[in-house]
Amino acid sequence: MSELLDIFLASVRDGFVQVSAFVAVTVLLFSYVQYKTDGRLIRRLEENRRAGPLVGALMGLTPGCGGAIVMMPLYVRGSVSFGTVVATLIATAGDSAFVILALAPEAALYAYGIAFVSAVVFGYAVDTFGLGVDRIDRAVASLRPSVTDGGVPVAGAGRREHFAAAGVGSQVHHYEDEAGCEVDAPTRNNPLMRRLSLGALALWWVAAAVALVAGTLYLLRGAPDVPLALGLDYAGVFTVFGITGTALSFYLYFVGRRYVGHGHVGQARDTFANVRETLTHAGMETSFVTVWVITAYLLYEYTMLFSGLDLAAVAAAVGVLAPVAGAALGLIPGCGPQIVLATAYAEGAIPFSALTANAISQDGDALFPLIAIDKKAAVIASIYTTVPALVVGVGMHLLFGPMFGFGVLG
Structure with missing residues (x-):
C-alpha cells in the first residue's frame, strides 16, 4: 500500500510541476496573442490562401491543439484548401507535445521538426497533385452517404463563399450552418x-x-x-x-x-x-x-x-512494427492516447521512430470539429496523415534504429 500511495502522490505532483505549469505558459501566450490581435491573425490567414499549407503546418506545430483547431473552421468556411487541412493535422503536436517538451526537449525538437517538414511537403502535394483525394473521397462516400458534396465546390452554397480551386486537391466542402462549434458559456447558473x-x-x-x-x-x-x-x-x-x-x-x-x-x-x-x-x-x-x-x-x-511488463523489451522485439503501431495509435482522435505514448517514451519504453510516427499521424482534438461537421473529410484527412507517418517512421527505424531514450532528460 505504501508503494501504491507513493506512486500516486509522485505522479500527481510531477505531472503538474513538470508538465502542466509549462502548458499553462504556452496556452496563455497563444491566448494572449489572440486577445491582443483581436482576431486579425485569423483574418490574415483567410486572406493568404496560397500560403495555406505552410501556415497550417505552423499553426499545427504550436504545442497543444489550439492552433490546429483554429484552422478547421476556415476549411468549413471555404477559406483554405484540403491540403492546408492535411498539413495542419500532420504537424499537429497535440497535448502530448507538452510531455515531450518538458521531459525530452531534444526529442521534441527533432520529432516535431520532422513532422513540420512532412506537413509542408505533403500539404502542397495534395493541393498540387491531388494524390488520389477524389478517389478516396468517392470510396468513403460509397461506404456511407454524406451530407457534403463530395469535396467539389457546388453552386448555391448559401452564405458560404466559393473557393476557387487552385488544383485537384484544393476543393472544399460547403455547409449551410456550423452552429455548435463555439460553446463557451457556463452551463449551470449558481x-x-x-x-x-x-x-x-x-x-x-x-x-x-x-x-x-x-x-x-x-x-x-x-x-x-x-x-x-x-x-x-x-x-x-x-x-x-x-x-x-x-x-x-x-x-x-x-x-x-x-x-x-x-x-x-x-x-x-x-x-x-x-x-x-x-x-x-x-x-x-x-x-x-x-x-x-x-x-x-x-x-x-x-x-x-x-x-511486470517490460514495455521497452516488447517494443524492441517487434522491431519495425513499433513505428507502425505509433502511426496507428495516431488515428485515434483526441490527445489522451497520445499522452500515454509520450509518457511511455519519456520512461524509455518507446523508440524514437514510434514517437515520430505518432507525432505525424496524430490529429489531436483538432479533428473533433471536422468530425462534427463533415465525417467524410475527417476520415480522408486521417488517412492522409497516416501515410507520411508510416513512411517516415519505418524509414527512420530502418536507417537509424529504434533510438530508445533519445533526448530524454535525466
Whole structure:
C-alpha cells in the first residue's frame, strides 16, 4: 500500500510541476496573442490562401491543439484548401507535445521538426497533385452517404463563399450552418458555485506560477529525483504546490467548467474580450491537459507495477512494427492516447521512430470539429496523415534504429 500511495502522490505532483505549469505558459501566450490581435491573425490567414499549407503546418506545430483547431473552421468556411487541412493535422503536436517538451526537449525538437517538414511537403502535394483525394473521397462516400458534396465546390452554397480551386486537391466542402462549434458559456447558473469556481481558478494560477518556478529549477538542476516532502524547502514546495495544482485542475475540469465556462474540450477561439477571459480560457484548457497527463502517468506506472511488463523489451522485439503501431495509435482522435505514448517514451519504453510516427499521424482534438461537421473529410484527412507517418517512421527505424531514450532528460 505504501508503494501504491507513493506512486500516486509522485505522479500527481510531477505531472503538474513538470508538465502542466509549462502548458499553462504556452496556452496563455497563444491566448494572449489572440486577445491582443483581436482576431486579425485569423483574418490574415483567410486572406493568404496560397500560403495555406505552410501556415497550417505552423499553426499545427504550436504545442497543444489550439492552433490546429483554429484552422478547421476556415476549411468549413471555404477559406483554405484540403491540403492546408492535411498539413495542419500532420504537424499537429497535440497535448502530448507538452510531455515531450518538458521531459525530452531534444526529442521534441527533432520529432516535431520532422513532422513540420512532412506537413509542408505533403500539404502542397495534395493541393498540387491531388494524390488520389477524389478517389478516396468517392470510396468513403460509397461506404456511407454524406451530407457534403463530395469535396467539389457546388453552386448555391448559401452564405458560404466559393473557393476557387487552385488544383485537384484544393476543393472544399460547403455547409449551410456550423452552429455548435463555439460553446463557451457556463452551463449551470449558481452564483455560489460560480464564486467558488472562480476562487479555485485564482488559486490554480498561484499554484501554476509557483510550480513553474519549481519546474524551471528542476530542469536547471538536471532533473534530479525530488523526494515527497512537506515544508518550506524546495522539495516541500515542489510537492505541496504540485499536488494542490492537480487537485484544483480536477475540480475545474469536472465541476468548475460548468459554472465559469471555457470548458468545451477541443475549442479554440478567434479572440478574447478581456484579460480575465484570456486567463480563464488558458486555465481551463490547461486543467483538461492536466487531467489527461495525470491519468497517463498513473496508467503507465500502475500497469508496469502490476504486470511486470517490460514495455521497452516488447517494443524492441517487434522491431519495425513499433513505428507502425505509433502511426496507428495516431488515428485515434483526441490527445489522451497520445499522452500515454509520450509518457511511455519519456520512461524509455518507446523508440524514437514510434514517437515520430505518432507525432505525424496524430490529429489531436483538432479533428473533433471536422468530425462534427463533415465525417467524410475527417476520415480522408486521417488517412492522409497516416501515410507520411508510416513512411517516415519505418524509414527512420530502418536507417537509424529504434533510438530508445533519445533526448530524454535525466
